[in-house]
Amino acid sequence: MLQTVLSPGAVGESRAQAELFLQAYRLMLQARVLDDKFASIYRAGKIHGGVFLGRGQEALSVASGLALRTGDIFAPCIRDQAGRLAFGEPILDAVRTYFGSTLGPMRGRDGNIHRGRPKEGLLAMISHLGAMISVVNGMLLSRRMQKREGSVGLACIGDGGMSTGAAHEALNQAGVEKLPLVVVVADNQFAYSTPTERQFACETLVDRADAYGLTGHSADGTNLEDCLKVVGQAVEKARAGKGPQLVVAKLLRLCGHGEHDDANYISAKLKNAPEHRDCLQVAEERILSERWSTPDELERWRKDAQRKTDDAVSTVQREPTPDPFAEKWQALATENLSEAGETPEPGPMDI
Amino acid sequence: MLQTVLSPGAVGESRAQAELFLQAYRLMLQARVLDDKFASIYRAGKIHGGVFLGRGQEALSVASGLALRTGDIFAPCIRDQAGRLAFGEPILDAVRTYFGSTLGPMRGRDGNIHRGRPKEGLLAMISHLGAMISVVNGMLLSRRMQKREGSVGLACIGDGGMSTGAAHEALNQAGVEKLPLVVVVADNQFAYSTPTERQFACETLVDRADAYGLTGHSADGTNLEDCLKVVGQAVEKARAGKGPQLVVAKLLRLCGHGEHDDANYISAKLKNAPEHRDCLQVAEERILSERWSTPDELERWRKDAQRKTDDAVSTVQREPTPDPFAEKWQALATENLSEAGETPEPGPMDI
Amino acid sequence: MSITYLEAIREAQAKALAQDPRVFIYGQDVGAFGGAFKATKNLAKEFPGRVLDAPISEDAMAGLAIGAAIEGMRPIIEMQFADFSTVAFNQIVNQAATLYWRTNVPCPITVRLPCGGTSGSGPFHSQTMEALYAHYPGVVVMTPATVADAYSMLLEAVAIDDPVIFCEHKFLYYHLKADSLPTEALPVGKARIARVGRDMTIVAYSAMVHEALAAAEELKSEGWEAEVVDLRSVKPLDTDTVVASVARTGRLLCVGEDFPWGGVTAEVIARVTSEGFGLLDAPPQRLNAKDTPVPYHPNLWLAHRPSARTIADAARKILRQ
């Protein structure tokens, strides 16, 4: 695949590709470092609720985020820290949401990976798998109605999420409306503990593309270059009006479902299989072998990522947590239609 | 296709095929006559609620019912009068349900096409499209657990029903469990008024088979012979342990969605297209051209179907309708857990 | 001119489409066909590209509407029957209803639910769903009982910055008529005294308002004056108007067509007894449908739901206490 991308003679292009690769790598690295930090804070018992990481899925995720432009729509799923950074989500959003800071986009109301900024095209997933895709469809259809065309919507989902009725209805809907939607499936071979043979019986989930009249693409989820290329092409096609696209990438989650889970249901054989290498390491090796960068520089980047992470965490740790007395206990935007007086005064603040 | 079925040299086999054809034809005729009766009773204002017919869909439907044996499972959809008769549902069940007779299987509690005898393998559909398939899955899986193998479950659905999340989850589930399920899709090109181009964007719904790891089959829904062959083969495969099968037949509904609907959204061109001939007429022509029967005999069969229909209707018209005072207003099987006393006494009996 | 409840719904949508380019309609068969009940008749022609047929995918219909709302649109989605909204339930209560609270982005969608029993419709084409949705935070649930309210409340539903569950009653579609469309209306969230009376309060909403009014008429011939309160919206629920009425009458009967457990009637009684306990001269009572699915046969159906007769019976028992 390299030949295609860095074809001899296309020096300018190959320079651009190398730069894209490096940019992607730095984002993956930042995501990995941030994820590692969340894991350690979790182990220290300082995070409320679960922690969900994207370890091993950064190549696909970053490719998704990088393929998009300002004005596009991104609906990340639970393992898309890298894609979020690539799309432009500030590190602070992640940290603030995990800590429940009132300065974060979710203001302590929702947590961990359930964050976003819908008005900036970054959707805040609900937990119910499959439910975000039709929302992206609605955004894209509206832009068409508003004659604001040219943007693409990209929704991430897992192999397990593809079994939901919600995902089916939305993929079919996108096909019918010929929307510029790209659905990126991270087939990490497990949904929580459930292996894909208990999840679906088709050969590969790309077989679903035909079922909905979408264009299907396969990618190697451990290979950054391939992910950049395949997702990039899918996004380009969608943007060019070629209708909805389905990208399926195979890979392995290199962590538990959440940090509470040791993933002992994934066999050592699977974990050590050559095709399940860590995408970050693979990318690093490639950078060094191509001499696009040096070990020193990579080390500086890692330190930089570490510093940004630490800064964000120490900033957020000094930020206010929600005050139930100051909280507006109101789910409606229309204040005068909210019902009051039925609910108790706030209770004690201790856990 | 005829050659395959009635191959020269296989005289015994071809005799059997001809007999199957005639049997199927008589059931189709009976279904058509019964449907016509319901339509005329509806027009006379004597049926409560809607009337939904299978006109033009009898060939596919009868093939579904005939492919099954006693002990199999059949989940018909709204246009499966012919299949129900073929599976063994008494005419009286249909008439009693439309009239709300207390002697019918639904006892006036549910109406029209929402009828069945689950314990005899004939499911009573709920209205929500797509919802019956997973129920068939559960029956088949249970039989496997109970070591009662050898039976097949067949579920009917429309082109529109295939857009439901419920259908997706169930097809996928059947694939994962490798159940002896046959799903028969009547692609009649419309869901109520909605043409298939607003329903799905794949070429044909058989494209969905691969998506679930099912075996796909296509049939000409206007051709009885083809329907018998294709559905028969699919059922055989399922019974032989070859996993779930998906049959898609193209045809046109030769009536409104319900009898309240004149289907003026179906263009004359479509209605008159040669590929949308009435399957009953096509079958009749074939019988006569093959001299499997005579016009006189066909006429006797029609009269017989008419008489059976009229008998059933006049029987049911003398049967008791539900008495709210005698009705057990209780949704639970466990009597002592039912809540009483919260509901009013029955009201006036006049409409 | 005479206009039905159903025509009022069509007219409100026509007006919403005409006056606000952000409005569009999405639902099964709502386009050229004009909808299963003709509530969108001719709208696809009058507003090209803004009335779209949906696949049989209620979950994705609701999801699409939510996405449209995020982009500043004001979608109206029509469920072919309220009963089928169970399939979109998750998107409505967990995505639409939480969006503003979670992200600060309002979700102005209107979900039109053709609700309620009509003769011969059976268990899956007859349900009323107001309690189901009102239970959840983040939604407004409207239950118009009159042609005027069907019109004005639907326009307000579209204008409100929150998800509105618009429960339109199929039994009223053709039967209920008015001379003209209203030019003004009570604010959303305010109940209406549908009939003034001093002896007891009957609280109702949607089709049951008319049964309650008929019951009140029957009671009048016996010398009782029942006040009938039409809730108009069940969330928010106008407790003040109900309590004020009970303050005048001292007696309360609450009527709903929904299943008996929980729901509007329980909520009204819980509020009145908590806030206005001392005003009651007799135990408050409620009348709901029976605790079974809605039956198909008219004999059963008529006995399943409250009617003028059973309301009057229940009222007499309260009045005699």
Next chain:
Amino acid sequence: MSITYLEAIREAQAKALAQDPRVFIYGQDVGAFGGAFKATKNLAKEFPGRVLDAPISEDAMAGLAIGAAIEGMRPIIEMQFADFSTVAFNQIVNQAATLYWRTNVPCPITVRLPCGGTSGSGPFHSQTMEALYAHYPGVVVMTPATVADAYSMLLEAVAIDDPVIFCEHKFLYYHLKADSLPTEALPVGKARIARVGRDMTIVAYSAMVHEALAAAEELKSEGWEAEVVDLRSVKPLDTDTVVASVARTGRLLCVGEDFPWGGVTAEVIARVTSEGFGLLDAPPQRLNAKDTPVPYHPNLWLAHRPSARTIADAARKILRQ
């Protein structure tokens, strides 16, 4: 020996599997993994072929269970979190709950719903769903508050010929312990007096029973004796036991963790005021969660749901009247 609420649920399933070949378990990750909460730990090994992993398809999970019930099986399905049962909602309320009434074929399925708030779980992993299901005809809804009830009621759930929604509270999973499993139990449908008192009745269920008991303890130090009634099942709801308690105490507070509109607390108050109006010496009151989604941050979460403190506060107001 000490056994937790969660272990009791596992033990009940082990016993059901052992004693009845018709029982099987189906749900996401319930097999070799033993379930997200380990409620089915080792069961796949102990009962080969009878504890099956499901795809992420709640609708089809419920549908499969219904089909199994038709074939004479007694399936238990585990929803990974109660919140995700919204996706199976249609199959449960429209297919499972209507099957017996429509066709005379019973539908003995048990739907296990890990319910309720725990710190840091947020809007979609914290919901209690008892009111949602209890609203519908044709289901039994259990809300065990103790280790003993978790065990005995789950066994009864499997034995009952109707769909049972088994609301197990995640907050109780690990915290609540008992010395042993019970050998006998109150019948399903009977409430339990969890604490005897003469001054007021506090009605609660599930995790709120423990908050109510703690509140009663707090009140005791002030000289008040609150009676605490644990409903055990909310459908059927044991009105008699509640009314009898109110007959003794004259005062009623009803507490639920669910959203405030409709639901158990409204239903209890509507029943008590309809049937036992004269027994009340003060207005009945209720305490629910706030009318917003369940918040993530513990500060908000603790204020969102009723607690011993807020229950005691509400009780004091009633006692002073």
